[in-house]
Amino acid sequence: MIRIGEFREHGDGYSGRLEMLGLRAAVLILPATRSDVRNAPDFRVHAGETADGPEIGAAWKRTGERAGAYLAVVVDDPQLPRAIRANLFRPTIEGQPHLLFWQRNRRRRETEQQ
Structure with missing residues (x-):
């Protein structure tokens, strides 16, 4: 897995940066409005440093x-060739940032190797 971001917990949300080749962006992960819809996201992902930034994704609570x-995070934008699916993990050492990791889809890796 490749680390593509670092986030700090702030209240019931997270703030941080998404960083990879060709993309550096401040990002907020904020609690979503409660919904009775099955599989509704637990969080909304916004570009920028305020909640007024454009919504660029969603996140769901998971337990491994x-x-x-x-958090299972999905970020999408018209400038991206496809959505980024990544996981935000808690730090192993108190006071360290949460780390966002991405891994290429296995089916895509197998197709590229052929």
Whole structure:
């Protein structure tokens, strides 16, 4: 997995940066409005440093056997060739940032190797 961002917890949300080749952006992950819709996101992802920034994605609370609690994050934008699907993990050391990791889809990797 490749680290593509670092975030700090602020109240019930997160602020940080998405950084990779060709993309550097301030990002906020804020609680979504509660919904009765099945699989509704737990968080909305906004570009910029305020909640007024454009919505560029969503995140869902997940729990992994080894990782514990984390967020499954999807970021999308017309400038991107496809959505970025990544996971935001809690720090292993208190006071350190949460880390956003991305891994290429296995089916795509297999297709590229042929």
